[in-house]
Amino acid sequence: LRQKNTASLSSFAFAQERIRECLSIHDCGRSSISRLLEIARLDLPKRLLDLGDNIKLVDNVQSDWNYAALSYCWGVYELNAINLKSNDTSATTTPDFLKRFSLTTSSTISKHMENIPIEVLPKTIRDAIAITRRLGIQYLWVDCLCIIQDSDIDWEIESPKMGTIYHRAKVTISVDRGDNMDSGCFNDSDNVRSFAANQSLLKFGQHNFQSNGQAIYFREYSKGEGIRVFNSTTVDLIKKSQEDPFNHALGSRLESRAWCFQERVLSSRILHYSMSQLYWECDHCFEPEDPSLSFKVSKNGASLYSPLFTSRRASLELTNNTDLIMTWCYHMLEDYCGRKVTFPSDRLPAISSIARLFNLQLQTEYVAGIFASVVHVGLAWAAQNPQAPPDNAEQNGLPSFSWISRAENRIRWHRFNFRDRINTCQFENAEISRRSQDLYGAIETAKLTIRGRFIEISLKVSPSQEGLPRWSGSDIAATCLVSGILDGESQSRIGHAWLDFLGFESQNAIFLELYSETDPSSLMRSIGILLRPASTTTYLRFGIAKVSMYADEFEAQCGNGAITIV
Ligand SMILES: [Zn+2]
Numbered sequence: 001l002r003q004k005n006t007a008s009l010s011s012f013a014f015a016q017e018r019i020r021e022c023l024s025i026h027d028c029g030r031s032s033i034s035r036l037l038e039i040a041r042l043d044l045p046k047r048l049l050d051l052g053d054n055i056k057l058v059d060n061v062q063s064d065w066n067y068a069a070l071s072y073c074w075g076v077y078e079l080n081a082i083n084l085k086s087n088d089t090s091a092t093t094t095p096d097f098l099k100r101f102s103l104t105t106s107s108t109i110s111k112h113m114e115n116i117p118i119e120v121l122p123k124t125i126r127d128a129i130a131i132t133r134r135l136g137i138q139y140l141w142v143d144c145l146c147i148i149q150d151s152d153i154d155w156e157i158e159s160p161k162m163g164t165i166y167h168r169a170k171v172t173i174s175v176d177r178g179d180n181m182d183s184g185c186f187n188d189s190d191n192v193r194s195f196a197a198n199q200s201l202l203k204f205g206q207h208n209f210q211s212n213g214q215a216i217y218f219r220e221y222s223k224g225e226g227i228r229v230f231n232s233t234t235v236d237l238i239k240k241s242q243e244d245p246f247n248h249a250l251g252s253r254l255e256s257r258a259w260c261f262q263e264r265v266l267s268s269r270i271l272h273y274s275m276s277q278l279y280w281e282c283d284h285c286f287e288p289e290d291p292s293l294s295f296k297v298s299k300n301g302a303s304l305y306s307p308l309f310t311s312r313r314a315s316l317e318l319t320n321n322t323d324l325i326m327t328w329c330y331h332m333l334e335d336y337c338g339r340k341v342t343f344p345s346d347r348l349p350a351i352s353s354i355a356r357l358f359n360l361q362l363q364t365e366y367v368a369g370i371f372a373s374v375v376h377v378g379l380a381w382a383a384q385n386p387q388a389p390p391d392n393a394e395q396n397g398l399p400s401f402s403w404i405s406r407a408e409n410r411i412r413w414h415r416f417n418f419r420d421r422i423n424t425c426q427f428e429n430a431e432i433s434r435r436s437q438d439l440y441g442a443i444e445t446a447k448l449t450i451r452g453r454f455i456e457i458s459l460k461v462s463p464s465q466e467g468l469p470r471w472s473g474s475d476i477a478a479t480c481l482v483s484g485i486l487d488g489e490s491q492s493r494i495g496h497a498w499l500d501f502l503g504f505e506s507q508n509a510i511f512l513e514l515y516s517e518t519d520p521s522s523l524m525r526s527i528g529i530l531l532r533p534a535s536t537t538t539y540l541r542f543g544i545a546k547v548s549m550y551a552d553e554f555e556a557q558c559g560n561g562a563i564t565i566v
Pocket of ligand 1: 021022023026027028282283284285
């Protein structure tokens with residue numbers, strides 16, 4: 001068991017050996033992601049930090065330069081950063097952190113092109129510079145230095161390149177342990193204590209561990225976080241308790257941040273600086289620094305531990321649009337939603353590089369996070385833990401049809417084989433008001449018009465969710481019973497609904513069908529979204545429902561036409 005600091009010689013030796021092995025033996029970084037990025041012809045970053053004797057920014061970046069990229073949390077400084085980009089000219093006061101640290105702004109850029117004294121940089125960046133130099137890499141890409149922080153124009157040019165920047169980096173330094181730009185990369189060795197126990201049965205929390213006479217080793221991950229067990233039986237024990245060793249290993253603020261998601265998905269090689277030790281991740285393997293950890297994972301075995309790990313690579317090797325959109329929803333968005341952003345408007349920009357990549361193949365309009373040609377799949381989501389709508393604005397300003405309006409929650413897409421279903425609705429058109437030129441960037445408003453079949457239904461809010469069906473294999477229970485309205489009078493139960501918000505009274509709604517399947521007895525099962533009027537011409541989505549009716553009955557009642565959702 002290693003008990004050393006991640007700044008130790010042995011940690012650097014581990015890092016160097018993994019990079020060497022990956023570059024010489026694996027084919028990492030030459031995957032289908034690379035091919036797609038080549039098609040996209042995204043440029044190199046405009047600037048890199050040159051870590052020669054004298055640290056400075058350089059802007060004539062060449063494609064054969066080796067650089068590392070940094071993935072980290074701004075933390076509290078992110079809130080300060082908004083002052084920098086604010087158009088409010090009365091905000092003339094310099095944010096506090098700029099008095100302590102020298103980031104790149106329009107007033108510091110010319111100085112930074114000549115020399116950046118290391119002591120004016122936040123600790124996380126100083127550590128990243130030390131790591132990059134010790135790995136023998138000359139250049140480093142860090143957003144707060146390589147992008148002009150108070151320039152919207154520079155942000156608009158540089159942020160679409162994010163996918164290429166991380167993918168082409170020789171290695172991404174991922175600061176999993178820190179929660180802000182001043183917390184540093186290396187662990188606190190006090191937290192890495194381990195000891196052996198020879199008792200045959202040990203009890204920790206709800207778990208009993210049997211040692212079979214062998215010593216069991218324990219390591220504390222972080223203060224107050226409890227003790228995890230690592231020996232040859234570790235993975236079994238952790239699996240039994242439904243815990244994901246990777247989440248514990250990485251288990252960090254970084255992993256809960258929306259912006260860090262695409263940095264991890266698109267990087268070819270990552271060195272994770274965690275609380276306890278280094279982890280290596282590349283297209284080929286995920287490997288802990290501590291060789292006594294038994295979960296060295298290779299490509300085939302990886303899905304058990306980290307769905308992201310296999311899915312992100314597998315996803316872009318698909319050629320079929322239906323498979324691709326299922327990967328976008330299941331493996332990308334389900335992991336992405338629930339991660340934190342400081343501003344709700346960051347939801348689209350923080351996943352824009354991945355969306356751009358998917359659309360190289362889908363080749364369709366991108367409407368507030370929904371790909372138009374497969375709109376029936378994109379809309380088939382339900383939000384976990386729906387809350388009452390906020391008092392001030394019902395939809396936090398984001399379009400109700402899109403997952404971005406509810407993405408502070410975890411979101412689950414309907415699980416089935418879309419290839420076997422009949423898609424009964426089609427994208428007609430969209431009106432989007434964007435904040436920038438970037439088609440995948442932040443939006444002000446969006447309207448989506450869909451052509452399809454719809455019926456009027458009646459929703460009865462259920463007093464308890466006990467015993468009600470779950471949403472497609474998830475733990476999201478139905479919140480409403482759905483009745484069909486026949487002849488305006490008689491009502492019969494036809495299904496269940498899952499509301500996006502709680503706090504609605506029982507009411508009538510429009511059920512807009514997304515897709516359906518019909519069994520041999522002509523019983524039809526449909527998935528559709530629930531709509532209520534927003535104005536005389538537009539509707540708001542407020543939930544999703546599953547209904548079951550005979551096909552002829554549905555057809556006798558349904559309308560058919562274009563509906564605009566805001
Ligand atoms: Zn590799």
